[in-house]
Amino acid sequence: MKEYKRYTITTALPYANGPIHIGHLAGVYIPADIYVRYLRKMGRDVLFIGGSDEHGVPITIKARQQNISPQDIVDKYHGIIKKSFEDLGISFDVYSRTSLPIHHETASAFFTKLHNEDKLTQMESEQYYDEDAKQFLADRYITGTCPHCGYEKAYGDQCEKCGTSLSANDLIEPRSALSGNIPVKKATSHWFLPLDQYETWLKEWIIEGHKEWKTNVYGQCKSWLDQGLHPRAVTRDLDWGVNVPLPDSDGKVLYVWFDAPIGYISASRDWAQQTGKSWEEYWKSDDSRLIHFIGKDNIVFHCIIFPSMLKAEGSYILPENVPANEFLNLEGDKISTSRNWAVWLHEYLEDFPGKQDVLRYVLTANAPETKDNDFTWKDFQARNNNELAAIFGNFVNRTMVLTHKYFEGKVPVNTLPAELDDILKEIGLLNEKISHSIEHFRFREALAFFMDIARLGNKYLTEKEPWKVFPNDPEAVKGILNNALQITANLAVLSEIFLPETARKLKAMLNMGNTDWSNAGKSILVENHPLNQPQILFEKVEDTDVQKQVEKLEQSKKDNLASAASFEPLKPDVAFDDFAKVDLRVGKILEAEKVAKTKKLMKLSVDLGFEVRTIVSGVSEYFTPEQLIGKKVVVVANLGKRDIKGIESNGMILYAENADGTLLLVSPVDEAMSGGLVK
RNA sequence: GGCGGGGUAGCUCAGGUGGUUAGAGCGACGGAUUCAUAACCCGUAGGUCACGAGUUCAACUCUCGUCCCCGCUACCA
Numbered sequence A: 001m002k003e004y005k006r007y008t009i010t011t012a013l014p015y016a017n018g019p020i021h022i023g024h025l026a027g028v029y030i031p032a033d034i035y036v037r038y039l040r041k042m043g044r045d046v047l048f049i050g051g052s053d054e055h056g057v058p059i060t061i062k063a064r065q066q067n068i069s070p071q072d073i074v075d076k077y078h079g080i081i082k083k084s085f086e087d088l089g090i091s092f093d094v095y096s097r098t099s100l101p102i103h104h105e106t107a108s109a110f111f112t113k114l115h116n117e118d119k120l121t122q123m124e125s126e127q128y129y130d131e132d133a134k135q136f137l138a139d140r141y142i143t144g145t146c147p148h149c150g151y152e153k154a155y156g157d158q159c160e161k162c163g164t165s166l167s168a169n170d171l172i173e174p175r176s177a178l179s180g181n182i183p184v185k186k187a188t189s190h191w192f193l194p195l196d197q198y199e200t201w202l203k204e205w206i207i208e209g210h211k212e213w214k215t216n217v218y219g220q221c222k223s224w225l226d227q228g229l230h231p232r233a234v235t236r237d238l239d240w241g242v243n244v245p246l247p248d249s250d251g252k253v254l255y256v257w258f259d260a261p262i263g264y265i266s267a268s269r270d271w272a273q274q275t276g277k278s279w280e281e282y283w284k285s286d287d288s289r290l291i292h293f294i295g296k297d298n299i300v301f302h303c304i305i306f307p308s309m310l311k312a313e314g315s316y317i318l319p320e321n322v323p324a325n326e327f328l329n330l331e332g333d334k335i336s337t338s339r340n341w342a343v344w345l346h347e348y349l350e351d352f353p354g355k356q357d358v359l360r361y362v363l364t365a366n367a368p369e370t371k372d373n374d375f376t377w378k379d380f381q382a383r384n385n386n387e388l389a390a391i392f393g394n395f396v397n398r399t400m401v402l403t404h405k406y407f408e409g410k411v412p413v414n415t416l417p418a419e420l421d422d423i424l425k426e427i428g429l430l431n432e433k434i435s436h437s438i439e440h441f442r443f444r445e446a447l448a449f450f451m452d453i454a455r456l457g458n459k460y461l462t463e464k465e466p467w468k469v470f471p472n473d474p475e476a477v478k479g480i481l482n483n484a485l486q487i488t489a490n491l492a493v494l495s496e497i498f499l500p501e502t503a504r505k506l507k508a509m510l511n512m513g514n515t516d517w518s519n520a521g522k523s524i525l526v527e528n529h530p531l532n533q534p535q536i537l538f539e540k541v542e543d544t545d546v547q548k549q550v551e552k553l554e555q556s557k558k559d560n561l562a563s564a565a566s567f568e569p570l571k572p573d574v575a576f577d578d579f580a581k582v583d584l585r586v587g588k589i590l591e592a593e594k595v596a597k598t599k600k601l602m603k604l605s606v607d608l609g610f611e612v613r614t615i616v617s618g619v620s621e622y623f624t625p626e627q628l629i630g631k632k633v634v635v636v637a638n639l640g641k642r643d644i645k646g647i648e649s650n651g652m653i654l655y656a657e658n659a660d661g662t663l664l665l666v667s668p669v670d671e672a673m674s675g676g677l678v679k
Numbered sequence B: 001g002g003c004g005g006g007g008u009a010g011c012u013c014a015g016g017u018g019g020u021u022a023g024a025g026c027g028a029c030g031g032a033u034u035c036a037u038a039a040c041c042c043g044u045a046g047g048u049c050a051c052g053a054g055u056u057c058a059a060c061u062c063u064c065g066u067c068c069c070c071g072c073u074a075c076c077a
Helices: A022-041 A057-066 A070-088 A101-116 A195-208 A215-227 A256-275 A280-284 A296-313 A345-351 A356-365 A377-407 A417-439 A443-464 A474-498 A500-510 A543-565 A576-580
Strands: A006-011 A045-052 A094-097 A121-130 A142-145 A172-176 A184-193 A235-237 A252-254 A288-293 A319-321 A328-330 A373-375 A584-594 A602-607 A612-617 A632-644 A647-653 A655-657 A663-665
Touching: A006 A022, A006 A280, A022 A045, A022 A070, A022 A288, A022 A328, A022 A345, A022 A356, A022 A373, A022 A417, A022 A443, A022 A474, A045 A070, A045 A256, A057 A070, A070 A094, A070 A345, A070 A356, A094 A101, A094 A256, A101 A184, A101 A256, A101 A296, A184 A235, A184 A296, A195 A215, A195 A296, A215 A296, A252 A256, A256 A280, A256 A296, A280 A288, A296 A319, A356 A377, A356 A443, A356 A474, A356 A500, A373 A377, A377 A443, A377 A474, A377 A500, A377 A543, A417 A443, A417 A474, A443 A474, A474 A500, A602 A647, A612 A632, A612 A647
Parallel strands: A006 A045, A006 A288, A045 A094, A288 A319, A328 A373
Antiparallel strands: A121 A184, A142 A172, A235 A252, A584 A602, A584 A632, A602 A612, A632 A647, A655 A663
């Protein structure tokens, strides 16, 4: 295996439009922090990078909603995020942000170099433009009727009602979110990264060269590469972001996906500036190992797009591994910022003061390394009470209490060196396993091996029964407790990787200084070394504590239901003449069949009395053909024809929608004539 | 529909290139113990390894098909 002189570790830049939640932690920051702490303990040279991603459309929208500037938004969340990371003890060397001048410079320079070397292509396209606001509209800034579910306030990129992803061109009756005007189409010019040109190289680099990547990561990359890559726009029309450093490009900024990963480099420069050190060797030297910690939603950016950017630029190293995790669910439901279905880090730290390590432990033990996982408060409580407190905390406590009881809190002489050898051998073995697991990004497994050391300690004490031996053979008890203390000291050393706050407390109790990994598996405390008073490492988490958290979540659920049950606002009035233009007819469904190779489409034959029409409708998720055949429905008959998946569809069928988005037939109650007007 | 990932004890997960009684932690149950945060320690029970075929002397592990969950993607007038 290649020898690396230094490590460049990046963590996905959290988007600064909301705080950090447990999903972020379990997927990215805690595993990265464990990895980095491990590397440092091994004496390796590490640069650990984090920062806020502060550009992009959602932030500008949030700012508009609150009538403040985008900078105000990112200042607020960057502050919350940065502080909560510090409080949890994520050991970033630098936590930077993309609104800093140094980032704008870095991203501009990156773009300029690609541009000057003809690595980008320019293309024109038609985009919606707001003539009042005099600017092009991002998809997010266009609202209109969702063509799928009819929701009137769908965004240009996604309908929040039915969850379908859209393009602004799909929207019916598009409106500018800025002025409410009807936007016009206007030509605009943008720069693209021709990803297709990197396809061959990427295949070789990943498919051939990185078979060791996690299966979920490797498979996802293969899927993308097999589907074929297309040029991707690097710039867009927006006024919030890194300005495109070219003449005549007012109102254009770098697309956020392009500037965000460059943020890793900017953060490194930021760090170098603050510390007076050099950043370039971490990014441009072949003996540096670049690793991106991310969630699975980011795989394509870090495995396909960013490497292509780096390759195009030419002077940077490429990621050596991208250990992406899957997602963490919460009490059975997907974590959602907008639905407030989350455990927010800054709130957790307030609700559970001093329990940073409990969260670290639970999220590591239950990390979604190979598949999506579920966080429950019940599990949180069980892990704390049955594992941290009962096994780890309890072993430390019984060792300390016994030592104070029998030997005035001083490390007794080791009268049983042979037993110590056996113990240290076992710990040494576990150390190796921990190392091996961490090197392979298997943090759950590593943590389990770590806990085995505490188990080993409990077992030793129980078997040796020093409290029974003491009256007859105090000399033997000296050896037993010395051994138990050496185990405790080893726990103190190793816990720095997983549970830094606990390590601090433990070392204070043991009155020991800093140690590195080379001490692990050795006898650490010397004879007569004075110990401090024991303190409880892990308090029990009571039923009422978790009860409160569950109630908090239930309240979120109620709030969501309440808002979901609210009625859509009325549309603006229309003239009767406009309404009369719509030709609604009664139709009878004669035939219905699912359109092959689609998820939603149903092909219908509808009898309008005077003719039988083919209509394609996106309702396979709600009806089976049998439920539709023979039913009378209301048809919009004068919409014109449209080609859908190669079928000519002539008309549209109306449905009623329930609060949960399900569709119901709209049908005449009494026997109605096919082809009759609905008016 | 296509592609990728996953479906193993109540829960969370291990199970290189197929090979004797499928493992661990937690939970449950029983025992032992009292130094300790009623904790620790020992033991027991729990699995048709999603389902159905096939290849093989032998499949959780390979092949094919089906179902379910997650993600990406096409489609919704």
